[in-house]
Amino acid sequence: MKTTRTLALAAALTVAALPLAAPAMAADKTDLSASLTQLNDSGVTADVTGSIDGNELTINITPNGLLADAPHAQHIHIGGTNSCPSNDMEGSGADGALQVSDAAGMYGAIAVSLTTEGDSSPDSGLAVDRFPVGDASYSRTLEVSDEVADQIANGEGVVVLHGVDLNGSGTYDGDVVSDLDPSLPEEATDPAACGTLDVAQMSMPSGGADTGAGGAAGTSTTTFVVGGAALAAAGAAGVVLLRRRTGQEG
Ligand SMILES: [Cu+2]
Incomplete structure (x- = not known):
C-alpha cells in the first residue's frame, strides 16, 4: 500500500531555493x-x-x-x-x-x-x-x-x-x-x-518522472508545484505544497 505524505514549505523558502524555476502547473x-x-x-x-x-x-x-x-x-x-x-x-x-x-x-x-x-x-x-x-x-x-x-x-x-x-x-x-x-x-x-x-508554456521539472522500473516497492512519484502559478494558487497562505508519494506503510 502506498501512502501520501504532505509537506508544507514556506513559499519564500521555495522561491529562494528555486529562483529560476519555470512555472509548473498544478494538474488542470x-x-x-x-x-x-x-x-x-x-x-x-x-x-x-x-x-x-x-x-x-x-x-x-x-x-x-x-x-x-x-x-x-x-x-x-x-x-x-x-x-x-x-x-x-x-x-x-x-x-x-x-x-x-x-x-x-x-x-x-x-x-x-x-x-x-x-x-x-x-x-x-x-x-x-x-x-x-x-x-x-x-x-x-x-x-x-x-x-x-x-x-x-x-x-x-x-x-x-x-x-x-x-x-x-x-x-x-x-x-x-x-x-x-x-x-x-x-x-x-x-x-x-x-x-x-x-x-503559458507547461513545463515540468526535469527528472521529475520516475517510471517505477525498480518494482512496486521502489515506485515513487514526486510532483513539484513551484513558481508563479503555484504562488497565485496558494494565495494568502503563501504555502507551496509538495506532495510526495512514498512506498511506506501509513
Ligand atoms: Cu467583443
Whole structure:
C-alpha cells in the first residue's frame, strides 16, 4: 500500500531555493496572458492575466487609454483564425473605421462577456450597464462551459475591448450606427484593443518522472508545484505544497 505524505514549505523558502524555476502547473490549471494593442487608432493598450482551471475562468484586465466616463464592452472572442487584425485594417465604419463584424473572421464571435456581475454568456455582449467604465481595472472569476474552457486552454481565446471615440467628441456619437446594435452609434461597439489570450508554456521539472522500473516497492512519484502559478494558487497562505508519494506503510 502506498501512502501520501504532505509537506508544507514556506513559499519564500521555495522561491529562494528555486529562483529560476519555470512555472509548473498544478494538474488542470493553465495560466493565461494577453497583451492588447490598439485598433481604430484608439491608443488603447491593456495587460491581461488569468487562468483556466476546469470550468473556472479568472480574468484580470488593466486597460490604458479607454474613453473616460464611458462603458466598454469586453469579451473573449473565439473562432475565425483566433487572431487580431492590424490597427490599419480598413472597415465598414466612418472613414474606414473597423466595426466588430469586419474582423470577425479573425477573432471570431463573442464566447464570454466579461461583465462585472451576473450573466457572462454571449447574450450579455452589449450589457453596457455591466461593463467597466473608462480605464477601470477588471478582475472576475467566471464559470464557462466545457467547450469554451477547452478552447481557452487550447489558446483559442482572443480578448477584445470595445468603445472608441473616433471623432474625439468625448462621448459615443456619430452618424454610423453599430453593426451589433443599430440603436447605438458605432463608437460604442467598435473594437478599441485586441490581443490573443496566450496559454503559458507547461513545463515540468526535469527528472521529475520516475517510471517505477525498480518494482512496486521502489515506485515513487514526486510532483513539484513551484513558481508563479503555484504562488497565485496558494494565495494568502503563501504555502507551496509538495506532495510526495512514498512506498511506506501509513
Ligand atoms: Cu467583443
